[in-house]
Amino acid sequence: MKTILKFLILLLIFQNGFSQNLEARIDSLISSKFKSENPGAVFLAVKKGKVIYRKAFGMADLEMNVKMKPEFVFEIGSMTKQFTAVSILMLAERGKLKLDDEITRFIPDYPTHGNVITIHHLLTHTSGIKDFTSMKSIKDIAREDLSPKELVDFFKDQPMDFKPGEEYKYCNSGYALLGYIIEIVTGQAYEDFVVQNIFKKAGMENSYYASHDRIIKNRVSGYRDKSGYVNANYISFSIPYASGSIMSTVDDLLKWQNVLNGNLLLSPNYREKAFTNYKLNNGTNIDYGYGWHLEKVKSKTIREHGGSIFGFKSMGVYEPTDQICVVGLSNCECNSPTVITKEIASLLID
Template identity: 60%
Template sequence: MIIKKLVATFILFSFFTATMSGQVHNKKYEKKIDSLILTEFGNKNEPGGVFMVTRKGKPVYRKAFGKANLELDVNMNPDNIFQIGSMTKQFTAVAVLMLEQQGKLSVNDPLSKYIEDYPGGDKITLHHLLTHTSGIKDFTKMKSLPSIAQKEMKPEAMVDFFKNEPVDFAPGEKFDYNNSGYVVLGYIIERVSGDTYENFIQKNIFDKAGMNHSYYASDRKIIPERAYGYHKKAQGFVNKTIISFSVPFSSGSLMSTVDDLLKWQQALNQNILLNTIETQKAFQKYTLNSGEEFTYGYGWHLKDINGNTDREHGGSIFGFKSMGVYLPKEDIYVIGLSNCDCHSPTEITRSIAKVTLDEFK
């Protein structure tokens, strides 16, 4: 009887010690992450951001900083919805791969198959558009962009806006990050699916992944938990510049939350949206005409952190910045969303990933 009591006491003590140790461990980790974020998001009276770290699909850190709305003096909370800018490209790339999986297109198809009159479209493939190796003119670098920035543009009109511009290089010759390519892909998604890009993403990705707080951006719709976007000027903060979301379109017009982006990552991991063959196409490196390898798949930069392979992408659109880093081997996902384009989460998010790698190795 005495031995049984001693064993029970020992087990209870061990459990208590392990629990306390874990709590101390978590507090130390939390303070490390806090200190990284506060270097950029330290003023609680400014626009801020939300950061989340997950390991094996479970949050190990989830916190909000600063204000979601300056005029109403509303604090940020982890459920706030942000414009994610170019992280949209992940969704566009997966939408293309979903259509390929359905046998409706091939990434090796020439652009001319879908837009017959596109200059040089017989030499540019969907693969070139997906990997930023097409050489077509990036519309964000065109001086005439302000003339359409606030106009409601149909996808075909957006393509017409830049398609006759001189190309920067021959298809496959080099990697040069390009928003126009992803606008073209959005238009092709519409033509092939017979639906709008917005509806296609909603029905085939957001709904299937359970992303109930993700949207095609709008400044007119009532979107609960929306974080408002800001710029920082010499005289202080101002509301973000108004643009028509039909301009960035499929290259940068989606909105989401850190929790929904985790659902997105899990849907990819669990092959809810794509089979393993199509998924692999998104996450492999490709080569230029010269045979040189470059570090971009379909919608993701493919880099490494401390020697660990990662998949990452950021976004920047008026009033907002975003960054997501995923380490597949360790199943660590770090997301940072900001509601001022004056505060970038990019390097902070990568630094958090480094700390998390060290913490859980």
């Protein structure tokens, strides 16, 4: 009995020492990049349901001298694509659409240039449609409040970059189209569908479709570095729309991962469609599912996606075997949390 007790005490001491060492290593990674007087970041790391790390660094608002806190709300940019993809999968599971439906079923006048463009192509960035964020004329509409149809009309007449399925090329236009299709199918605004069918079901009480007008408690300010920190450029949230207009917290993004894993939004069959490594027409893997990149870390497949929008950078990583979730959110477009988030995940992977 004494031997067992000694073993348990030694194990507890070892685990405590390991935890403290891990925390110190993560602290060192983050503090070297996010200084206390500069725009900051929040990082959350969880393993098998246990919060390993949750800390804030730097400033949330330079003008008001507000320090960052872990519960603060950030714009998450293209991490929005996860919510759009799952919304499409929810509609597919309900029989409202099929993943191999041509987009002209929903937008009959969309110019496909003789090609068959499907919802699957939009989800996987293999449609060949030109990314509207790469168009020089985007500066002319960046501050305009457009309807989804007006946004689609902005880019729909552009020439195709390639035939559907022949290449993978990251495309915000595809996710704008998916948002528009969600609205056509449901008769609801994209914002309303996501709030009612995802945020409320997941208990994500601090997640929002972004707004410049709405008072959002604990919202952090966004910055850029222009020979010194300045406020982020203004953009109408109708432009990033379903490809990048969601705001959230690290805690809500953990809830998001938990409801996916718990099959509360999708059945296991439809959930796994989001995490399938799809192929081009020639059989080459694209290392992308529906709204998630799929990469290898220490021989294990991780699901990840980052985001970038004026004033903000974001990154989320999930490894299913060890149930590791790491999220990093930053309020300066000059300072991405991507590398640190991946490094933290690597430290936690067995």
